[in-house]
Each structure stands twice: as C-alpha cells, then as structure tokens.
Amino acid sequence: MTADPDSSHIDPQDARERLRADLESRADRWLGGEASSFPDDDSSIDGFVTWLLRSGRLAALGEDRMLASWPRVASVLGIDVPQALADAALAGIRRIESLDGVVLAESIAEAEDASCLELMEGRTTDLLGTTLAGRWLRSWSDAVSHVPLDEDGLAFLDERRRLWPLPDEMRLPVVETPLGEIDLIAGAAASMPARRLVPQFVHEEEAALFDDGRPTPGMIRRFATRRGAGATGSGRWLRADAELDPYWQVSLGLQAPGVGVRMVRIGPVRMELHPDSAGPGEDEEASMLWTASLSDLPLDVRTRVVCGDISIVTDEGDRFLL
Numbered sequence: 001m002t003a004d005p006d007s008s009h010i011d012p013q014d015a016r017e018r019l020r021a022d023l024e025s026r027a028d029r030w031l032g033g034e035a036s037s038f039p040d041d042d043s044s045i046d047g048f049v050t051w052l053l054r055s056g057r058l059a060a061l062g063e064d065r066m067l068a069s070w071p072r073v074a075s076v077l078g079i080d081v082p083q084a085l086a087d088a089a090l091a092g093i094r095r096i097e098s099l100d101g102v103v104l105a106e107s108i109a110e111a112e113d114a115s116c117l118e119l120m121e122g123r124t125t126d127l128l129g130t131t132l133a134g135r136w137l138r139s140w141s142d143a144v145s146h147v148p149l150d151e152d153g154l155a156f157l158d159e160r161r162r163l164w165p166l167p168d169e170m171r172l173p174v175v176e177t178p179l180g181e182i183d184l185i186a187g188a189a190a191s192m193p194a195r196r197l198v199p200q201f202v203h204e205e206e207a208a209l210f211d212d213g214r215p216t217p218g219m220i221r222r223f224a225t226r227r228g229a230g231a232t233g234s235g236r237w238l239r240a241d242a243e244l245d246p247y248w249q250v251s252l253g254l255q256a257p258g259v260g261v262r263m264v265r266i267g268p269v270r271m272e273l274h275p276d277s278a279g280p281g282e283d284e285e286a287s288m289l290w291t292a293s294l295s296d297l298p299l300d301v302r303t304r305v306v307c308g309d310i311s312i313v314t315d316e317g318d319r320f321l322l
Contacts, residue, residue, distance in 0.1 A: 016058070019057070019058055022054075026047075027066060027069055031073060031076055048073070048074065052070055053114060053116075053117055059116065059120035060166050061164070068124045071125055081133065086133055086136040086297070093139065100149075101149075104147065105154075108144045108157065108178075109157070111141045112160075115137070115140075115170065131296070139270055144172065144174050153178070195230050195321065197240065214248070215306070223244040223306070226322050227239075233317070236259050238314070238318075239255040242310055242322055247295055248302055249295070250293075250310075251289060252264055252289070252290040260315030262313045263313045264311070265311045266308055266309075267305040269292050270292070272290065272291060273289070274289040274290070309321040
C-alpha cells in the first residue's frame with residue numbers, strides 16, 4: 001500500500017487538507033476513466049483499499065463525502081470490496097506478527113484506519129456490516145491490541161496522534177497509549193503467559209476431500225476434542241468446550257464462575273457472546289456461549305482459521321489457548 005503524504009512539519013489541519021486533496025484526486029481520476037494515468041499499483045485492488053481505509057480516517061474526522069462515494073468507485077474499478085478488505089485484513093494481521101520499528105507502527109496505523117472504516121461505513125453507506133469485511137476489519141484492529149514497539153515505533157505513533165486527532169471511539173488504545181518494549185519487560189512479571197489447555201489442532205483433510213466445501217465428519221469429531229480446563233491467576237476455574245458444525249459454525253461453551261471474559265477469538269476471527277448467555281456469575285452450572293460463523297470465508301481461509309488457536313482472554317488478563 002502506498003504511503004501517506006509527507007507528514008513532517010505540518011499541522012493537523014494541513015494534514016487533513018492534503019489527505020482530502022489526495023483522496024479526491026484519485027477518486028476523480030478513477031471516475032473519469034483515467035486510472036491508467038496512475039502508477040501501476042494505484043488503480044489496483046491494493047490502491048483502492050488504501051484509498052478506502054484513508055477515506056474511513058477522513059470520515060472519522062468529520063468529512064464523509066469520500067467514504068460515501070466508495071460504491072461508485074468500486075463499481076467503476078470492478079472491485080469486490082468485501083473480498084478485497086478481507087484479503088487486506090488477513091495480510092495486515094500477518095504483517096503485524098513479523099514486523100518491528102516504524103514499519104510495525106505503520107501497520108498499526110493501518111489497523112486504526114480499518115477500525116475507522118468499520119465504524120464510519122455503518123454510518124454512511126452501511127453496505128459492509130453484514131459482509132465478511134466487517135468481521136475482518138474488527139479482527140485487524142483487534143490484532144494490534146497488545147503489540148510492543150521500540151522507540152522509533154513509539155515516535156511514529158506520537159506523530160500519528162498529533163496529526164490525526166481522532167474521536168475517542170475511533171482511536172485504538174494501542175495508539176492512544178502504546179506499549180513500549182520496556183513497558184512489556186516491566187510488566188512481564190505481573191502478567192500470565194498464555195496457557196494451552198489442549199494440543200494445537202491440525203486438520204488432516206485435503207481441500208479436494210471436503211464435501212461441497214463442508215468440514216468432514218472426521219474434522220468435526222476431532223474439533224470436538226478441543227476441550228479443557230485451567231485455573232486463572234486468582235485461582236478460579238475455567239472450563240471450555242469447542243464444537244464445529246457442518247456449516248462452519250464454531251461454538252465455544254465456557255463455564256467460568258466468577259470470571260469475566262473479555263474476548264474470545266479463533267485465529268484472527270473474533271467470536272461473539274450469544275445474547276442469551278449467562279454472565280460471569282457464581283453459578284458453577286451456568287455457561288457462556290461464544291460463536292463465530294466461518295461460512296462466508298473462502299475455503300482455504302476457513303481451513304486456516306479453523307486450525308488457529310481459540311484464544312480466551314479474561315478480565316484479569318489470563319489467556320488460555322484451546
């Protein structure tokens with residue numbers, strides 16, 4: 001993806017005007033049929049995704065005209081936007097896992113743009129919320145929640161906060177209060193490492209053996225072995241049982257008396273708490289049900305996600321892997 005306009009020695013208003021001008025110029029040329037006048041990658045899918053993410057940022061700052069025009073631009077360019085955003089999110093999550101320094105901070109900034117896009121698109125065109133794009137945008141921003149940075153990365157995010165004063169609901173916590181490597185070392189003694197409750201899940205099927213794209217009975221049976229129990233740092237117990245149904249619906253039943261659960265995720269996909277589930281009460285028989293549907297993902301992505309760890313994060317900071 002292309003870089004932001006040069007941000008050195010400019011103020012937030014100037015930065016916003018430059019961003020607006022850049023987005024308008026690209027949109028006007030695309031809509032005017034002049035995509036060929038751009039460098040090779042500007043009218044590509046990556047170029048469009050970069051434009052859309054930054055339009056989300058500009059909308060978060062109160063200017064949503066560019067964001068509202070995305071359906072028309074995408075139609076002219078012939079881009080499948082939900083798929084393009086899902087691919088970009090998956091690539092962004094993978095980059096975050098392997099980068100450091102300023103490049104890592106730039107990826108965090110992209111994830112914050114993704115968060116802006118997810119929130120603001122629902123207030124403008126509201127065409128992406130029910131697609132796989134919305135889920136992947138949330139997963140992208142979730143993936144940077146506890147990323148440590150070196151001094152160069154911290155300096156980049158300092159400048160990001162100065163130039164782009166986003167509303168509190170749009171600002172990612174990792175940008176508002178980034179975690180430096182020294183902070184991570186200092187907090188290590190007080191934090192609990194992730195505890196694996198079961199061996200890592202591996203599926204054995206080749207794609208050609210799937211029945212019309214559905215998981216095989218063998219995969220479903222093996223997935224059901226993802227169950228285990230562990231103690232939190234405060235000595236309370238948590239029990240978890242996972243299931244996969246023939247339609248790629250992942251369910252996780254949790255019994256965790258007195259334990260608040262902050263987040264559950266399978267691979268990069270965030271799971272949602274069922275509205276009828278009990279809260280973190282003291283009843284040992286009560287359980288919470290967390291679910292995620294993978295059915296709208298491409299088959300190869302589904303198989304990668306379903307093999308990912310189920311991560312359970314408690315309000316106390318415990319992290320369990322299933």
